Amino acid sequence: MTETRTTCPYCGVGCGVVASVSGDQIQIRGDQHHPSNFGKLCSKGVRLAETLGVRGRLMHPSIKGERDSWSRTLAYVGHKFRQAVDQHGPDSVAFYLSGQLLTEDYYVANKLMKGFIGSANVDTNSRLCMSSAVAAHKRGLGSDSVPGCYEDFELADLVVLVGSNMSWCHPVLFQRLQAARRARPRMRLVVIDPRRTATAEAADQHLAIRPGGDLALFHGLLRFLIEQGQQRPDAHQLPGWSDIQASLQAYDLARVARETDLNRDDIVDFYRQFATSPQVVTGFSMGINQSEQGVDQGNAILNCHLVTDRIGRPGMGPFSLTGQPNAMGGREVGGLANTLAAHRELDDEAARQAIAELWCSPQLASRPGLKAVELFEAMERGQIKAVWIMGTNPAVSLPDSGQVARALQACPLVVVSDCVSGTDTQRYADVLLPATGWGEKAGTVTNSERRLSRQRAFLPASGEARADWWMLCQMAKAMGFNYGFNFTNEADIFREHAALSAINGRLGGAFDIGALATLTDQQYQQLAPLQWPQPAGQPLQLNNQRLFASHPASPPQGQLHLSSPVTSPAPAGWVLNNGRYRDQWHTMTRTGLSSQLGRHRPWPEISLHPDDARLLDVTANDLLTLEAGDGTLRLPVALSAQQRRGELFAPIHWSGQYSGQAAVNAVVGRGRDSLSGQPGFKGARVQALAVTVRVWAQLWLPEPVALPQGVATFWASQTHSQGRLYLLASELSMSDCVTRLGQLLEELGHGQPSASQASAQGSRHLYVEHERLLAGVFVSPQRRHLPGDYLQQALQSPFTAAHQRSLLMTPTTESRLLCCCLQLTEADIDAAIAEGADSADKVADVCGAGTGCGSCRGEVMERCRLAKNELETEVQNALAD
Structure with a gap:
């Protein structure tokens, strides 16, 4: 039996996984030594072995439905892209990438499009989940950098989760939080979400906010904190301080209650908890980001931490909860159409010169490209002549899927590389390229706390599948770029990526892994999980790292920003x-x-x-x-x-x-x-x-x-x-x-x-x-x-x-599976409750529910609460009779 340490391919928690292979038998367990999960896995991670194999895989390259060789297929793709660039210019072609790609894949794609083709038309499905957090970080902190660590959720006195169903979407991190709460009962959890989710069920306070009310709630919180004297001594020196002072006066309690649909007493209770808890972590996710005011909402949260100096130290700080396993890695290499590479901007002349020199770039992109939705709108208009979609399914995941279908139909060349076959997007593909999937591909990913981890291969490639970075290199050569893409393996690419990051470090940016630019192939294979920054010339830091501590380091270089909610009347429906x-x-x-x-x-x-x-x-x-x-x-x-x-x-x-x-x-x-x-x-x-x-x-x-x-x-x-x-x-x-x-x-x-x-x-x-x-x-x-x-x-x-x-x-009564690990249904949980188990812990003692991955604990708590409410109602009715 061989054992391989790798990283889970699902959410941004980035759990370490151990894959054991013996013949055709594969077993998956959590890696007890990985600092993100310490051996825990959620229900999806536990079942990873069931998703492996050749079933449903894309196995061979094809052109217009006809199987072809790799050499001819990639020569055809390279010719078509070159033809489009020559006839219509660099901005007539595009790459659309995925947070499922590894950093090395992302790096080569970005280098080819921005450094050699000369267009910034390379965007990613991370645009759909994380780009508002990116923009808020840049505006409020001066760079796209998550300040804290997962450990902060365990050290905080108050954890606020906004627009995040962490129990379901980041289950292992939520279980770490819950374990800390059980160990320190004084910890408080506030969940702000329109729905009473499994996460809200576990909270000490749930604020069922009206959608779109987050701006008013956090503007009101900032006003309250200042009135309570919570601002840092140098708050008046923070850029934007004078501008927000006057604006905050509009956010009295009456307005906040009106715009949030929340009870005044509940609002004040939340505000007081925040004010009296120096160690506060505010985790925010899709409920904040996926909004037409997502950036402003993110900055409203950052403001509260910046003004009160609750940032950069143990147990405190704003924390953006990433959706995909490598959304952050994609941001590091420049996988967004409005950034260059290594967290540098397209209009940064010093960075442009340094990056062009390192790449030996013939024509470096100079202006932002098309963002995801814009890209498909331009495609429908006929502006995009060739697109390569890697590891994602935009026909389903982008908004207005009817428009996406029309755009794909209008595009003269649609190339799709994926590890699975039959997706909705592939219906529109002219060229299909089989990519290696999880367990077959190798590289690095970066999780939500800036931690780089290795994904390692433990299975041979299925069919003729190849790594995305390899396909890109072959296509680059077919386009006539005979240098810059002669990478022999993933370690080769990673070393160049690390060297490029040092440019950002030299220019004062936080993202810098220059210390890893000289790794040998063997050192790369053995690389342990670690957080950035890791600048060259300094020993590797293996302990948790935090950014933007006011003492002794300097505060963030961004600015406070306050925006009013959109007040236009909402459409009917x-x-x-x-x-x-x-x-x-x-x-x-x-x-x-x-x-x-x-x-x-x-x-x-x-x-x-x-x-x-x-x-x-x-x-x-x-x-x-x-x-x-x-x-x-x-x-x-x-x-x-x-x-x-x-x-x-x-x-x-x-x-x-x-x-x-x-x-x-x-x-x-x-x-x-x-x-x-x-x-x-x-x-x-x-x-x-x-x-x-x-x-x-x-x-x-x-x-x-x-x-x-x-x-x-x-x-x-x-x-x-x-x-x-x-x-x-x-x-x-x-x-x-x-x-x-x-x-x-x-x-x-x-x-x-x-x-x-x-x-x-x-x-x-x-x-x-x-x-x-x-x-x-x-x-x-x-x-x-x-x-x-x-x-x-x-x-x-x-x-x-x-x-x-x-x-x-057999007569049937609907009873859904609730505990995936132990195969327990809702009826099994209700039977335990009927025996007297009135809490998640007691239900666990009776039947074991929640003792595996823990993902079901919130739903168990809900069923306990509902049973208690029903019993109280029966007692009241009996007394009334």
Whole structure:
């Protein structure tokens, strides 16, 4: 057995992973020595081995659907890019990158586009999640630098989480926070979020703020802190101080309450906690960034820490929680269209000269390129003649997906390199390039606390897959750039990247890993996780590092900035919020391969408050159609008292690969922050229309299938035990639906069902041969009467007569999987609560829920609270009687 230390490919926490390989058996566990997670993994990390292998992989290069050799394919790409540049200029071509790429891939892409092609048209899907935080850091701190460390969440007296469902989106870091709270009960957690999420459930105080109210809340907090004498002695010397003094007077308590929909007493309670806690960490994420005022909101948070000197020392500081595993690495190399490289700006003449010399650049880009949404708008207008999309799925992840489809159709050359096949974006590709995936590729990533870690290969490449940096180097040579791209391995690229970072250090920037520029190949292979800065000429710092401490170092070189909220009247309609499910990731190209990860939230649903459901005349057995512009979204209804009235919530994960009309960005507009270019995903306005469902169905098959037209008003699918499971909603009668699905199975060669059962709840039909289930059809007027998760448990091999009877006859009640690690459902948790377990810790003692990765603890707490409320209601009713 061989063991390889590497880094998880999911969120920005950057957990260390140990991969053990013995023959074709792979085991994944957390790396106890990695300082980000100390051996902990979330449910997604635990299931990484289930997502590996050749299933669903892109295996060979192809041009216009025809398999071809690497040499001919990359020569074709290089020729087409060169042709576009020669005929239309450098700005006629573009790269669109991904926070899933490794730093070395990012570096070569940026060098080629900005240093050799001569355009800054290289942007990334990190524009969609982190660019507003980047701009806020630059404006408020003077550089794009996260000041603190994960340890600060454990050392703080008060942790404030704003627009962050950390329990689901950064689970391991949240478990570190929760462990610290259990060890130090005086710690307080305040969660500011419109929804009562699993994170809010665990908080000491939850402020269910109105979307867009964050500016007013933090402007009011800054005014309160100054009135309480909390400002630092030299606050008057901070750039921007005099400008904000007068503006803050407008943010009295009445205005803050009005613009946030919060109770005055709750606001004052939060303000007092902040004022009386010197050690405060404010973590902010997508709920702040993904707004048309995302930069201003980020700066409002930074202001409170800068003015009161709560920054740069243990247990304090603003903390941007990164969404992707290498969003920060991409920023380091210049993977955004408005930066040059190594955290330097395109108009910085000293940096431009130094970088051009190091690269031997023939024509260095001199002006900003097109940001993500702008890029696809220009593509639709015909300005972009060739685009290379690497490791991302913009047809699903960008706003206004209809416009993205039109843009891709209009572009003469669309090149897509990816490790998986069949994504929505690949439908528009002229050239497909198979990239190595996690476990096969090697390089570095940088997590949310500025910590560089190695991703190491422990598997051979699938098919003809190659590293993205290798493809780029070959394409560069095909374009005629015969120097600058003769890298022999990842260490070669990293050394140049580290040397380039020293330019930033010499010019006074914080990002500097010049000390790593002389690593040998062996030292690079053995590189331990460490934070930047690591300047040349100084010994490596392996302990936690913080930036911008006032004492003894100098304060940040940015400025305070205060902006008023947009006061234009909001358009009519429902407010649509969106975000992640706990066990899924982005557009499910990886997590969708695991049957276990699909059991927690098997299907996309639209969550709304029961009062709103009555207004719309919908029940949990109906669909809801949302419309905005030319886009349509159609999802099953989920009633949730955790939703604010007038607001809806939908998951981001389902694409055309896994559903029909369930891609949420079809109804999200292209409005974006004017400074960062980050789209305002969190506040879309939509019209809602109820759709009555006559029949619900589940279809199980060993392989994915194209559903016939007219069967389903809605469908979604997921990887299931030994096959693929579909959920369908139909306007057909139950008999017609059974007939149409039976015809489909006949066309697939399954013949007639071998066993059937009809009841008042619906009908079930199994297709079995030699104790092997070939297909299954389950139909009912009520969705709750479908087998649901029970089907996952019932599918056994061999599929005996007893298993058949069980699946046909067992009444079903919907009970979702809650604890992925121990395979415990909501019913299992409720049984523990019924036995007297009234807290997450006591439930853990009874059944073990939450003792693995810990991701389910917030939901366990919620079920304990709901059970307690129900019991109190019963007692009150009994006393009243």
